[in-house]
Amino acid sequence: MSALQILHRDPGSQARAGVLRTAHGxxxxxxxxxxxxxxxxxxxxxxxxxxLGYDMVLGNTFHLFLEPGADLVAHFNGLHDFMGWxxxxxxxxxxxxxxxxxxxxxxxxxxxRAPTGPDRMxxxxxxxxxxxxxxxxxxxxxxxxxxxxxxEVQAKLGADIALVFDECTPFHIGREYTARSTERTHRWxxxxxxxxxxxxxxxxxxxxIVQGGVYxxxxxxxxxxxxxxxxxxxxxxxxxxxDKAQMYEIVGWxxxxxxxxxxxxxxxLGIGDVDDxxxxxxxxxxxxxxxxxxxxxxxxxxxxxxxANRWRVDLTAARHKQxxxxxxxxxxxxxxxxxxxxxxxxxxxxxxxxxxxxxxTLHNLAYLARLMVGLRAAIxxxxxxxxxxxxxxxxxx
Amino acid sequence: MSALQILHRDPGSQARAGVLRTAHGxxxxxxxxxxxxxxxxxxxxxxxxxxLGYDMVLGNTFHLFLEPGADLVAHFNGLHDFMGWxxxxxxxxxxxxxxxxxxxxxxxxxxxRAPTGPDRMxxxxxxxxxxxxxxxxxxxxxxxxxxxxxxEVQAKLGADIALVFDECTPFHIGREYTARSTERTHRWxxxxxxxxxxxxxxxxxxxxIVQGGVYxxxxxxxxxxxxxxxxxxxxxxxxxxxDKAQMYEIVGWxxxxxxxxxxxxxxxLGIGDVDDxxxxxxxxxxxxxxxxxxxxxxxxxxxxxxxANRWRVDLTAARHKQxxxxxxxxxxxxxxxxxxxxxxxxxxxxxxxxxxxxxxTLHNLAYLARLMVGLRAAIxxxxxxxxxxxxxxxxxx
Numbered sequence: 001m002s003a004l005q006i007l008h009r010d011p012g013s014q015a016r017a018g019v020l021r022t023a024h025g026x027x028x029x030x031x032x033x034x035x036x037x038x039x040x041x042x043x044x045x046x047x048x049x050x051x052l053g054y055d056m057v058l059g060n061t062f063h064l065f066l067e068p069g070a071d072l073v074a075h076f077n078g079l080h081d082f083m084g085w086x087x088x089x090x091x092x093x094x095x096x097x098x099x100x101x102x103x104x105x106x107x108x109x110x111x112x113r114a115p116t117g118p119d120r121m122x123x124x125x126x127x128x129x130x131x132x133x134x135x136x137x138x139x140x141x142x143x144x145x146x147x148x149x150x151x152e153v154q155a156k157l158g159a160d161i162a163l164v165f166d167e168c169t170p171f172h173i174g175r176e177y178t179a180r181s182t183e184r185t186h187r188w189x190x191x192x193x194x195x196x197x198x199x200x201x202x203x204x205x206x207x208x209i210v211q212g213g214v215y216x217x218x219x220x221x222x223x224x225x226x227x228x229x230x231x232x233x234x235x236x237x238x239x240x241x242x243d244k245a246q247m248y249e250i251v252g253w254x255x256x257x258x259x260x261x262x263x264x265x266x267x268x269l270g271i272g273d274v275d276d277x278x279x280x281x282x283x284x285x286x287x288x289x290x291x292x293x294x295x296x297x298x299x300x301x302x303x304x305x306x307x308a309n310r311w312r313v314d315l316t317a318a319r320h321k322q323x324x325x326x327x328x329x330x331x332x333x334x335x336x337x338x339x340x341x342x343x344x345x346x347x348x349x350x351x352x353x354x355x356x357x358x359x360x361t362l363h364n365l366a367y368l369a370r371l372m373v374g375l376r377a378a379i380x381x382x383x384x385x386x387x388x389x390x391x392x393x394x395x396x397x
Numbered sequence: 398m399s400a401l402q403i404l405h406r407d408p409g410s411q412a413r414a415g416v417l418r419t420a421h422g423x424x425x426x427x428x429x430x431x432x433x434x435x436x437x438x439x440x441x442x443x444x445x446x447x448x449l450g451y452d453m454v455l456g457n458t459f460h461l462f463l464e465p466g467a468d469l470v471a472h473f474n475g476l477h478d479f480m481g482w483x484x485x486x487x488x489x490x491x492x493x494x495x496x497x498x499x500x501x502x503x504x505x506x507x508x509x510r511a512p513t514g515p516d517r518m519x520x521x522x523x524x525x526x527x528x529x530x531x532x533x534x535x536x537x538x539x540x541x542x543x544x545x546x547x548x549e550v551q552a553k554l555g556a557d558i559a560l561v562f563d564e565c566t567p568f569h570i571g572r573e574y575t576a577r578s579t580e581r582t583h584r585w586x587x588x589x590x591x592x593x594x595x596x597x598x599x600x601x602x603x604x605x606i607v608q609g610g611v612y613x614x615x616x617x618x619x620x621x622x623x624x625x626x627x628x629x630x631x632x633x634x635x636x637x638x639x640d641k642a643q644m645y646e647i648v649g650w651x652x653x654x655x656x657x658x659x660x661x662x663x664x665x666l667g668i669g670d671v672d673d674x675x676x677x678x679x680x681x682x683x684x685x686x687x688x689x690x691x692x693x694x695x696x697x698x699x700x701x702x703x704x705a706n707r708w709r710v711d712l713t714a715a716r717h718k719q720x721x722x723x724x725x726x727x728x729x730x731x732x733x734x735x736x737x738x739x740x741x742x743x744x745x746x747x748x749x750x751x752x753x754x755x756x757x758t759l760h761n762l763a764y765l766a767r768l769m770v771g772l773r774a775a776i777x778x779x780x781x782x783x784x785x786x787x788x789x790x791x792x793x794x
Binding site for chain 1: 469721
């Protein structure tokens with residue numbers, strides 16, 4: 001039986017709304033999942049994240065593996081108790097981060113950003129069938145992560161949802177390498193499932209990860225391979241192409257290959273722009289995670305209903321210096337409802353004051369939380385097409 | 398008529414409890430005043446500061462003068478509106494910071510710390526009867542601050558309580574220089590009062606500052622000089638000696654010279670250790686400000702009822718790594734009531750996570766807020782001696 005109970009389906013798209021049940025409670029879907037990268041949503045208390053309307057957060061296996069280490073988190077009875085978040089937790093596999101060190105910063109490649117250099121986060125020493133040997137970016141020590149390591153760490157972290165360890169290929173890698181890498185990812189999937197069956201904590205769900213790069217046949221084959229396994233859910237990872245149009249096409253291939261009958265939850269990894277969330281929901285994605293809203297906030301960028309500017313406003317810009325306006329009129333977040341002007345926020349952000357970073361983080365997460373509430377309600381009410389058109393036209397969430 | 402209404406006097410000491418009325422509301426005294434140095438209590442929203450029980454914050458004239466500048470704050474109708482804090486605001490004169498640049502880091506000297514070098518915060522170019530010319534630590538531009546500048550800036554900031562511009566002498570300066578400097582401070586006081594009479598915003602209170610260094614006769618003479626002027630309150634500044642015993646002696650000289658009949662509010666500048674607050678209250682101080690609780694929090698040090706360790710615990714210490722204990726049992730602050738263990742907080746602090754800094758800031762401010770509530774209640778109830786003895790013995794506030 002699927003952990004996801006689909007309660008509503010949109011007649012005009014693949015969108016669905018429902019409830020994802022985990023060992024630590026339910027997640028209303030479709031849902032955005034904020035990053036608690038290093039066991040904290042940066043700058044926020046867990047109760048604030050819950051108050052914003054979030055049901056689940058995502059912890060990063062790679063970072064927590066290195067610091068404070070899975071054993072220390074296990075000493076505290078897992079991530080929930082360690083960070084004081086009693087609600088559902090999903091952890092990634094560490095694959096994305098570990099391969100980011102090897103492929104000339106795959107993280108940047110995947111997202112279409114300029115590479116920032118392979119040494120940014122340590123260094124990969126070797127990649128083979130077993131897994132990846134690398135130098136820790138924390139202390140330079142030699143470490144290893146393979147499918148079993150990843151699942152063992154995620155077991156110690158006590159994640160409600162674990163993602164299997166995959167090889168994450170960057171955009172510039174060709175078809176040949178992508179095909180071989182995707183096959184390896186499938187072999188690693190089997191090893192992850194075998195380890196989990198033996199050692200997984202009770203109730204932990206395991207998601208497979210669809211790879212296959214930008215190649216339609218590889219994506220479809222990967223989706224079918226993953227779906228054929230006894231996974232509890234399906235995540236879509238790896239390179240999603242050079243632009244948004246290609247990303248939607250690639251996600252569509254994978255979800256189409258799964259078919260409507262597959263009621264298992266689907267997670268789209270690392271995607272969180274407003275337009276991508278809307279389109280992803282229409283394509284049938286149930287959950288999304290992304291560093292974007294929190295990272296943008298730390299850099300002074302707020303999410304606003306302005307499609308022409310990618311739903312963003314850079315509050316550090318000089319034009320806001322004397323502005324009495326809030327980030328967004330009518331927004332109930334602490335920054336806007338607290339009466340803070342763009343001028344004051346700009347001053348705080350320019351002076352790297354924690355309060356500014358925090359207020360923007362709260363605003364951005366509040367925005368995406370409301371966006372998802374609206375999308376869920378529209379699916380349930382059968383009004384998704386009109387609602388999505390409104391959002392794309394600049395309506396407030 | 399004094400802005401301070403004294404409601405209770407402790408029979409066994411000089412302590413008094415009452416209400417200090419300002420243009421933006423009342424301050425229950427004795428009170429600790431958290432620093433909103435650069436128009437924000439670092440990491441907190443104004444409503445959180447109010448919720449902790451604080452009635453007033455202190456803004457730093459020197460920092461705000463340089464960035465964002467008094468005119469920008471005035472554009473936003475003053476500090477209250479700019480930072481979204483509708484309650485009382487006291488601003489310092491800028492004297493302490495400006496002279497900190499000139500005397501080989503007087504800030505460190507006054508506090509008995511090792512000097513960190515005269516260039517830490519820009520550089521003094523000249524000091525004369527007019528005021529101080531210095532280089533901005535922000536952009537290296539040449540700036541000037543004198544008595545009139547300070548009062549003009551504080552007028553634009555819209556402070557409820559302005560402090561007059563004083564020369565702040567360090568500990569190592571001799572009697573001769575201290576005497577001349579104190580006389581200059583008195584001449585500057587007259588210029589400040591003259592400027593304020595002409596240009597001060599309606600309802601703004603002005604406090605004089607007692608100087609005189611570590612010399613009894615100079616302190617007493619200074620206190621009498623200040624008290625003879627039409628000031629609304631009296632602050633005690635400058636070097637308070639090499640240790641706590643000498644500090645209490647010096648504060649006692651000044652307050653004794655004022656006498657019990659002087660009902661004007663008394664502010665002790667830059668003092669906020671738990672034992673100093675207790676003793677200061679007994680000596681008859683009404684308000685205190687200090688960077689300590691917030692600064693300690695940012696460095697991972699929490700305030701706890703542990704007199705043997707200066708009421709401090711360093712949560713970054715390795716011994717807390719596996720600790721399930723809260724910072725302080727029974728503490729109602731967000732860090733302790735939120736169930737966060739010392740082990741988790743240590744991890745956050747070691748990894749410089751904003752959430753850790755914020756939780757410790759909240760804890761430390763919550764501790765001092767409760768300390769002052771307890772002291773006020775004890776004065777009102779006539780039990781200060783027993784209450785203070787309990788606190789000194791390690792009772793929770």
